[in-house]
Amino acid sequence: xxxxxxxxxxxxxxxxxxxxxxxxxxxxxxxxxxxxxxxxxxxxxxxxxxxxxxxxxxxxxxxxxxxxxxxxxxxxxxxxxxxxxxxxxxxxxxxxxxxxxxxxxxxxxxxxxxxxxxxxxxxxxxxxxxxxxxxxxxxxxxxxxxxxxxxxxxxxxxxxxxxxxxxxxxxxxxxxxxxxxxxxxxxxxxxxxxxxxxxxxxxxxxxxxxxxxxxxxxxxxxxxxxxxxxxxxxxxxxxxxxxxxxxxxxxxxxxxxxxxxxxxxxxxxxxxxxxxxxxxxxxxxxxxxxxxxxxxxxxxx
Amino acid sequence: xxxxxxxxxxxxxxxxxxxxxxxxxxxxxxxxxxxxxxxxxxxxxxxxxxxxxxxxxxxxxxxxxxxxxxxxxxxxxxxxxxxxxxxxxxxxxxxxxxxxxxxxxxxxxxxxxxxxxxxxxxxxxxxxxxxxxxxxxxxxxxxxxxxxxxxxxxxxxxxxxxxxxxxxxxxxxxxxxxxxxxxxxxxxxxxxxxxxxxxxxxxxxxxxxxxxxxxxxxxxxxxxxxxxxxxxxxxxxxxxxxxxxxxxxxxxxxxxxxxxxxxxxxxxxxxxxxxxxxxxxxxxxxxxxxxxxxxxxxxxxxxxxxxxxxxxxxxxxxxxxxxxxxxxxxxxxxxxxxxxxxxxxxxxxxxxxxxxxxxxxxxxxxxxxxxxxxxxxxxxxxxxxxxxxxxxxxxxxxxxxxxxxxxxxxxxxxxxxxxxxxxxxxxxxxxxxxxxxxxxxxxxxxxxxxxxxxxxxxxxxxxxx
Numbered sequence: 001x002x003x004x005x006x007x008x009x010x011x012x013x014x015x016x017x018x019x020x021x022x023x024x025x026x027x028x029x030x031x032x033x034x035x036x037x038x039x040x041x042x043x044x045x046x047x048x049x050x051x052x053x054x055x056x057x058x059x060x061x062x063x064x065x066x067x068x069x070x071x072x073x074x075x076x077x078x079x080x081x082x083x084x085x086x087x088x089x090x091x092x093x094x095x096x097x098x099x100x101x102x103x104x105x106x107x108x109x110x111x112x113x114x115x116x117x118x119x120x121x122x123x124x125x126x127x128x129x130x131x132x133x134x135x136x137x138x139x140x141x142x143x144x145x146x147x148x149x150x151x152x153x154x155x156x157x158x159x160x161x162x163x164x165x166x167x168x169x170x171x172x173x174x175x176x177x178x179x180x181x182x183x184x185x186x187x188x189x190x191x192x193x194x195x196x197x198x199x200x201x202x203x204x205x206x207x208x209x210x211x212x213x214x215x216x217x218x219x220x221x222x223x224x225x226x227x228x229x230x231x232x233x234x235x236x237x238x239x240x241x242x243x244x245x246x247x248x249x250x251x252x253x254x255x256x257x258x259x260x261x262x263x264x265x266x267x268x269x270x271x272x273x274x275x276x277x278x279x280x281x282x283x284x285x286x287x288x289x290x291x292x293x294x295x296x297x298x299x300x301x
Numbered sequence: 302x303x304x305x306x307x308x309x310x311x312x313x314x315x316x317x318x319x320x321x322x323x324x325x326x327x328x329x330x331x332x333x334x335x336x337x338x339x340x341x342x343x344x345x346x347x348x349x350x351x352x353x354x355x356x357x358x359x360x361x362x363x364x365x366x367x368x369x370x371x372x373x374x375x376x377x378x379x380x381x382x383x384x385x386x387x388x389x390x391x392x393x394x395x396x397x398x399x400x401x402x403x404x405x406x407x408x409x410x411x412x413x414x415x416x417x418x419x420x421x422x423x424x425x426x427x428x429x430x431x432x433x434x435x436x437x438x439x440x441x442x443x444x445x446x447x448x449x450x451x452x453x454x455x456x457x458x459x460x461x462x463x464x465x466x467x468x469x470x471x472x473x474x475x476x477x478x479x480x481x482x483x484x485x486x487x488x489x490x491x492x493x494x495x496x497x498x499x500x501x502x503x504x505x506x507x508x509x510x511x512x513x514x515x516x517x518x519x520x521x522x523x524x525x526x527x528x529x530x531x532x533x534x535x536x537x538x539x540x541x542x543x544x545x546x547x548x549x550x551x552x553x554x555x556x557x558x559x560x561x562x563x564x565x566x567x568x569x570x571x572x573x574x575x576x577x578x579x580x581x582x583x584x585x586x587x588x589x590x591x592x593x594x595x596x597x598x599x600x601x602x603x604x605x606x607x608x609x610x611x612x613x614x615x616x617x618x619x620x621x622x623x624x625x626x627x628x629x630x631x632x633x634x635x636x637x638x639x640x641x642x643x644x645x646x647x648x649x650x651x652x653x654x655x656x657x658x659x660x661x662x663x664x665x666x667x668x669x670x671x672x673x674x675x676x677x678x679x680x681x682x683x684x685x686x687x688x689x690x691x692x693x694x695x696x697x698x699x700x701x702x703x704x705x706x707x708x709x710x711x712x713x714x715x716x717x718x719x720x721x722x723x724x725x726x727x728x729x730x731x732x733x734x735x736x737x738x739x740x741x742x743x744x745x746x747x748x749x750x751x752x753x754x755x756x757x758x759x760x761x762x763x764x765x766x
Contacts, residue, residue: 051420052445070758135594137531153531158590214701247590248740265415265729266441 031112038279045273050266053240062273072274074249075257078164083232085168090228091221093176099209112118112184116177123174127241130170131157157243160250162185167251168237186220187213216296228288254278305445325535363673364460365666366400374402374657376664377429379422380408381647383416383682393676397667404660423447428652430661436472436646439481440725448480449651454662455479461669464688468714473648481648482665485674485683487614487644488709489548491515491634492701496627497522497609498535507635508705512552512576515610515635519585522609532584537610538599539577541589541735541742544614544643548634549573551641551715558717563730563759565752573637578741578748588742614645615706618681622700624671631701633708642709643718646683684710726763733759 009017046063049055066072102113118126119125133141134156145151156166190213198208214221239245245252245260254274262271360366375766380390382385387410392625394406410431411418416438422428434442442448451473461482462470472479498505505520508513518537526533531750539545550557555569564570580586592599603611604624612634621629634640649668651661667673674685678696684706690696691710697703733755741751 050441051424052441052447065762069762110726131594136591138595155590155594155743158588159592160740162744227366243593246736246739247743247745248736250745260732263414264732265726266420267729 017077017090041272041279042276044269045276047269049269051268052266055269058269062270063277065270066273066277071249071257072254075252075254078249078251079233079235079253079255081164082168082235085165086171086232086235087225087228089168089172090175090179091224093172094179094224095183095221097176097180098187099213101180101184102187112181115180118174119177121174123237124241126170126174129236130166130173131242134166158247163243163247163251167242170242171235171238179228182220182224183217186217190216208287222293222297225293226286229285229289230282233278233285303418361400361670361672363400363667363670365458365521365663368457369397369401369404369661369667371403372401372660372663374660375405375407376431376655376657376660377407377409378664379411379419379429379432381411381413381433383412384411387412387682389677389682393510393668393673394491394664396603396672396676397664400667401660401663404664404675406664426654428654430652430655430657431664432650432652433484433647434481436481436483436644436648437722437727437731438725439473439648439650440475440723442650443475443480444725447650447653449479449655449658449661451479451482451651451662454524454651454658454665457662458666461666464709466686466688466691466713468719469644469686470473471714471719472644472646473509473650481650482669483644483646483686484649484668486644486646486686486713487616487683488653488713489544489614489634489645490631490705490709492603492611492617492621493630494606494609494614494625494627495630497606505630506632506635508708509633510632512635512637516576516579516583516585519580519610520583523585524749530586533608535587535602535608536585537580538592538602538608538612539580539586539742540599540612541738543731543734544645545577545612546734546738547643547715547718548612548641549576550717551643552634552639554634554637554639554641556717558721561720561724562764563756564717565734566749566756569638571748571752574738574752575748576637577738579594581742582744588739588744590739590743604734615684616699618680622681625639630699631705633705641765642713642717644714675726724764730759730763733763 044055046057046059047055048058048061097115101108101115105111119150133139136142136153136155139156140154142151142153146153154162156162173249194212194216195208203211234255235253236259239251239253240258240259243251245256255278258271258274258278261267261274307344378390378394380386382390384687387408390410391408394408397406398404407429415433416435419428419432419434423442428447439448469486470479471478472484493505495505501522503518506518510518515537522534522536523532524534525531528702547557550565550570550573553569553573555564555567555573557563557565557570557573559567565574577586581588587599587602589599592602599608599611600617600620601612602608603617604621606627629649634642649665650659651665655661668677669686671690674687674690675695676682678685678690679698681698685691685696688710691707694703697706721730724730737751737755737758740746741748746754
């Protein structure tokens, strides 16, 4: 006893100290750069503050103003539309690509790389590429539609009826490869024995998909859905590059409006109120998603 | 102030966490000779070359030279612009140091996100001694007590206001005192592709033209593709940019901002904005959305010969000079019932917190001297704010011909623009107008509906006091 005391900490204590040190660093940064700013953001939302003058406490006034702000309502509606359009499109496309690449085909690696390439391409490049594809007069999309269906040119990015959808298609193309890899890893993790047993039982390909593959990759679908919804609610970059919220307010999202208020109109308190509302919305949606999907997920197969 | 600093840091961290992107343009630190340090900011000082060539006060007409020789200390000067402007101002500071060998100027050049960086510095109590602030943002900085009163310096350096163009000082005046100084301005004119007019056998416009003639010419110069399915060359272009719509409304004498309220629905404002709307509807000009959907801009369309007449400011001249491979010129904007020219400029402010205000004022005095302005105006990016210099080809150089620019100085300024700038809410109002007009230009709504909507939105949310 005396010997160990003289040497300082016991092995167990040393291990514990090392463990705490490892945890402490990310924990401190998480608290400093994540939780504390979130709390501060909520607090700033109670102030009228243009960053230059001293903040003025106004209680819930920013939230009251939000309730009557038509641009915020439009932005929120657009954000919800975006989630509804983008998330299913993105998840289904990624899953279909993963199913295709899960086949034991020659050159599967090549196609995997090919489909993943847009993910590593800079968003600015992709956005500008699609700006050209969507060009009303010279874009290849309108050219094809004209040749095949004799359709009149469509202002994909200038007509408020199509602009949000057009950006969503671009976004799906850009990010499908990322989720595809997650699905592919999950599909390839399914034991071949299960497929063999199914084949012996004469299971049809459709049944194989719906009764075996989808249930077994449900944890991945759950994860992808969850992150896709959170990402979709925070959509900003594509709008910023492609339309700047226009035409009119047709592609304003909450994130874009929030950014405008904070950094263009110097309404930091108001922007924080918006961020707080978004935080609550995302939290509620995630909790609901968690509740609904958790029942369908089997982790133990 | 400490509390403000903490709040600022937390706010920025909070916004980054909860929302979106990081921000703030990087600066670049160089010496006046152009050396760039790793840190990224720029100093015009410390260069021995400048010190070696000390100039005597008797060698110059600049009134601040004798004061400059006795000054010592360091000031920071923050500005935006492109790399060309960075070099231009480095030359100004370097030239200044010939008179003020004891002064060091740190040039803080911010190529992008200028105002975000300026605001961040302001909140952190680290404002540079001298900095640019837009005519529409000066109010906020004044309200926050961040701008030094310049009245005494204007008395000390009378050349600052001698022969100055009427109306330009007002944009930097608050409560009867000067708090920001207009360093230059840019007129709004119509650039003409003269070769295109010659080829079409159409007479190019002159300074005395009217809006009706403009519309006719725009229609005449518009060329369709062989199969008639799309426009090959547009007669003109419009910008959904404040200078454009302020100009058009001003040319019909519209009081588009009156008694603290948005008044775009007034008949005169409608008439002015109707010019832009009609051109798009007639197919003589591409809608701004159509242009941005090409990933390009209106000035590029002019450069590549896809637009025959293009309204813009003087800032386009350097690129036109180097890139237009055809004969081009500039004429005044067509006359409506009258003519006004929007005031587009960056003002220079001296930070109220500056410990070297005397040096800052001296630097400003040099920048605005004939000698300093000669270095700036050489590039043709902007125009001097002094009447005598407007008539001097060294300061308003050619091409294009100087007459249009000189004439615009006679009707520079717009009362509505001045009034709305003084509210400190122009930025948000500007966004509302851009959004509303883009709806109309893209054909998603009528102009009348768009203007009524803008007025209602602005007057209920922004100007509801």
